[in-house]
Amino acid sequence: MPRLTTSLLLAGALVATAACSKKHPEQLPPAPGPAPEQTQPTGPSGPVGDAVVPGSSADFKRSVTSDTVHFGLDQYDIDDTARAILDTQVAWLNRYPNVRVTIEGHCDERGTREYNLALGDRRANAAKNYLAGRGVDASRINTISYGKERPIALGSDEESWAANRRAVTVVLSQ
Incomplete structure (x- = not known):
């Protein structure tokens, strides 16, 4: 009798374990294919080397003074240097009215995480408001x-901290 009880308990445990097992899909998704070939634009005399597509991120970086404006310690105001940089970004963005951008706000390592997130947000919005204005x-x-x-x-020095206090304009892919 004890052997029958043990066998029944063991069989019940196996059935319960089998019922909980993960079912594999009948058909697996296809493996990723090869990356599409990058083609270079061609001109009348053949391929054009290092061509930059107008309205692209590469065109933005090539056309503007900088994609980055820097800020002073605990500041988010737009100074004369930042205005000059943002004015070149305004000209480029007005040339390509369908392009969208993201402005990233950054801080140096000093201060709490929460404080720096709020300050980075103020920096990004200061740049956005300038462009919108x-x-x-x-x-x-x-x-x-x-x-x-x-x-x-x-x-952890003044030069590194100054480099990290910034707002960066990033062109989004279309």
């Missing part, structure tokens, strides 16, 4: 704050 449709501009999470200069 110069005629760029505000609905084309997104903002995001990374606070101190994405430094470009790794160091």
